[in-house]
Amino acid sequence: NAGVMQNPRHLVRRRGQEARLRCSPMKGHSHVYWYRQLPEEGLKFMVYLQKENIIDESGMPKERFSAEFPKEGPSILRIQQVVRGDSAAYFCASSPWSVRVSNQPQHFGDGTRLSIL
Amino acid sequence: AQKITQTQPGMFVQEKEAVTLDCTYDTSDQSYGLFWYKQPSSGEMIFLIYQGSYDEQNATEGRYSLNFQKARKSANLVISASQLGDSAMYFCAMREDSSYKLIFGSGTRLLVRP
Numbered sequence: 059n060a061g062v063m064q065n066p067r068h069l070v071r072r073r074g075q076e077a078r079l080r081c082s083p084m085k086g087h088s089h090v091y092w093y094r095q096l097p098e099e100g101l102k103f104m105v106y107l108q109k110e111n112i113i114d115e116s117g118m119p120k121e122r123f124s125a126e127f128p129k130e131g132p133s134i135l136r137i138q139q140v141v142r143g144d145s146a147a148y149f150c151a152s153s154p155w156s157v158r159v160s161n162q163p164q165h166f167g168d169g170t171r172l173s174i175l
Numbered sequence: 176a177q178k179i180t181q182t183q184p185g186m187f188v189q190e191k192e193a194v195t196l197d198c199t200y201d202t203s204d205q206s207y208g209l210f211w212y213k214q215p216s217s218g219e220m221i222f223l224i225y226q227g228s229y230d231e232q233n234a235t236e237g238r239y240s241l242n243f244q245k246a247r248k249s250a251n252l253v254i255s256a257s258q259l260g261d262s263a264m265y266f267c268a269m270r271e272d273s274s275y276k277l278i279f280g281s282g283t284r285l286l287v288r289p
Contacts (some may be wrong), residue, residue, distance in 0.1 A: 091275070100179075100266050100279030101220070117276070149220060151277075163210055164277060166220035 061085065062152050063132075064167035071140050072175050079135040079170045083152030090133040091164060092118075092125060095147040107133060137172075145174045177202050179267050179280035186285050188257045195242070196252040196283045198267035204228075206272040209250040211241065214264040214282070223265075226250055254285075262287045 063082040071077050083090050088109050093101040103117040107127035118125065122140075127133040137144055151164035178201040188194035200209065211223040226234045226241045234241040242251040254261055267280045 089275075091277075093277070098281075100268075100281050101277070102279070103276040106275055114275075147218060163222045163225055165222060166212075168217075168219040171218065 062150055062165055062167035064148075064150050064170050066170060067168060068171045068173070070173045070175060073141055074139050077137040077140050077144070077172055079137075079148050079150075079172070080132040081135070081150030081152075081167060082132040083150075084154075084165065087152035087154050089153045089155065090127050091151045091153075092133075092135050093149045093151070093166075095149060095169070097146070101149055104135075140172075140174050142174050145172055147171050177269060177271060177278045179269055179278055181267055181280035181283050183283045184281075186283055187288060188254075188261075188285065189288050190259060191256055193253060193255045194257055194285065196254070196265050196267075196285065198250045198252065198280060200248050200250060200267075200269050202248075202269065202271055204271040204273055208270050208272070209241070209243070210268040210270070210277065211239070211250075211252045212266045212268060213261075214266060216263070220266075224252070257287045259287050259289060261285060 061084040065080050090107045092104040095101045105118045105125045106114040122138045124136045147169045149166045149169045151166045180199045207228045209226045213221045224234050224236045224239045224241050226243045233243050238255045240253045264282045264284050266282045268277045270277050
C-alpha cells in the first residue's frame with residue numbers, strides 16, 4: 059500500500075454519531091485524495107486536498123461531510139450525524155504533486171471500513 | 176463523459192492458466208492514463224499496472240500485461256500463469272490528464288481454481 063496510513067481500519071458508529079477518519083500520506087506527499095467504496099462497487103472520488111487547502115470537493119455530499127488537511131498532522135474526513143447509507147469503505151491516496159502533471163499512480167491506504175448500526 | 180465499463184462481474188480460471196479481464200473506457204480527452212488495481216478479500220487496493228494513452232507499447236509488469244487497443248477504447252488486463260493468490264476483485268480505472276480524479280469501473284471478481 060506504498061506507505062499511506064489510514065486509521066482506524068474498522069469503525070463502528072450508531073446513527074447520529076460522528077465519524078472521524080484519518081489519513082497520513084506518504085512521507086513528502088502534500089496532496090491527498092479521498093474516495094468512497096460502497097459494497098460491490100468501485101471507488102468514487104470525494105475530495106482532493108493540499109496542505110491547508112481544499113482543491114476539489116465536488117464528489118463529497120454537501121451536508122454532514124467535511125475534510126481537512128492541516129499544516130501539521132493527518133488529513134481528516136469527518137462525517138457528522140451518520141446514517142446507515144454512510145456505511146462504506148473510505149480510501150485515502152496521496153501524491154507528491156498534483157497527479158494532473160504526472161503519470162504516477164495514486165497509491166492507496168488500506169481503507170477504513172465504516173459500519174453504522 | 177468519462178466512464179469505465181467492466182462487463183464481467185465474475186470470472187473463473189484454472190491455476191497456471193492465463194486469464195483476460197475486460198475493460199472499456201469512454202473519454203473525449205486525447206491524453207489520459209489507464210490503471211488496474213487488485214483488491215483482495217482483506218480490502219486494500221493494490222496498484223498493478225499503468226498504460227498511458229500515448230504509449231506505443233503495451234505495458235507489462237511481471238505476470239500482468241495490459242492489452243491496449245486505443246481505437247476500440249479497451250484496456251484489458253491479462254494475467255499469465257494464474258496463482259491461487261490472484262483470487263480477488265480487479266478494478267480498471269482511468270484518469271484524464273486534465274484531471275486528478277480516478278474513475279473506476281465496477282470491478283471483476285476473479286476466482287482461481289486449484
